[in-house]
Amino acid sequence: MDKDNRIQATWRWPALLGLHLLAAAVLASWLLPASRALWDGAGLWLFQCLNGSLGQVPLWDGFWAVTSTRLSDALVGALMLGLMLNSRWVFRVGELRPALFTFLGLLLVLLVVRVLFNKLVGLLDWQHASPSTLVPGTYHLSAAFPELERLFELKDRSSRSFPGDHASVLLLWALFMGLFSRGWKRAVNFGLALLFVLPRLVAGAHWLADVAVGGVFIALTSFAWGYCTPLAGHIGNGLARFSQLLWGLLQRLPLLKRLRVISPL
Template sequence: MNRPFINDQWRIRALVACHIVAFLLLASWLWTPSRALWDQFDLQLFALLNEPAHAAGLWAKIWAIGSMRPVDMGVGVLMLAVLLKADLVFSGAQVRKALFAFLSALVLMLLFRVGFAEVVKLMGWQRPSASLVVEGAARLTELFPNWEERWDLKDSATRSFPGDHASVLLIWAMFMSFFSRNWRLLLVWTMALVFMLPRLVAGAHWASDALVGGVFLALLALAWACFTPFAYKASEWLEKVTLPLTRALSKLPLLGRLSVISGR
């Protein structure tokens, strides 16, 4: 991949900068004076987004659909489609390595998430979601009980920090931002922000679960994946391991024409 950050070099300044930003952001959430500002922002944004849902109209229905588990899988497919579409963000020759580099960053984030969850538990930073705390909150599962039973609609969490759903969207958007320009960059971040909204409208997460916890995890994982040799070496290794499979698949009609298979 002919991009400066996917290589076998350590980029110490960028690595350190990501850690400084991540830990300053977390500190702003933990320090009492600035935590009061975060709490106020959380409450005001939740009221703004959740209040219209009481009418159980179009606003509530849109975000109730967006909060369904099957829709989460559809969002994942859309994210991969943007990454894998040749000449949208990456050229056909770059697509496969881009996919492997992103997956390596995602694996790192999942590992960080496991460790961070233990720290959050140990330090007593955990909290219930907005829908369980704010009196009179519109609960989408109560507004659409049939949908909840059939489609696993999520509008609450007893442990809402950090925002796992948001962290995946954010690391994808950050990764894609290295390569995206102009309207493509706007597309990436519009998708990430819109797909984060269902959890915020429903009250399954506070805004700071995403903007502090999600960003914290995404920044650390992206830093160790992309500003060290990790993503480069992981993508090179995965390409070698999957080479027999991609060669076999490239001979199939239609499937073999996909850039992630053909490499062009």
């Protein structure tokens, strides 16, 4: 990669070790009986506060119902991608393609980490159902908005809610973007990730620990193995080489060729 490009495929030993220690500490805080009680109490309290706000104002309920759909997930993904490929936000023009391909590499690493961690969760019987299926008096958005449920599938329940897969992707994006941003832009990146996690918590698809323990553990471990080693960078370089023909084709399209990621010069 270009020396002026901040996204380099290299070993970052202190960060690699530190992220693993942090991920292990987060997971241990949930497994130890004393602190597990704190997680469970905080999770129940937060769910009752968030879900308890539903069922009173139709507009409020509708907002959380819409943001809990698969369609909303796709729009959030488009926004995340748009910010990543906006040369005025975090990455410079020459970094847009390396950023895109490196993040795709990180997502592949996350997929592997998630599969392995899910197997461990099943093996050690850490799995549990979501609060909406366990807590009496839950306001079910899927029942209140049957048409949205039928068309787009509302994510307000699960028999296997740990870990929070959706949260892990959002947190991985925030870690990657936050590494290269400063000040208020870094705060916005992390703030957006937390904001987009909220619908699952409000609807009751996940407990707090599913996000703050499971999602954080997967994101930290994936970022450690992906970015603090050359792995994601090498994957990104491979994707970049295979996509050369695609960029040439996209540069011929009148609207798309105006995008800096497609025509950087």
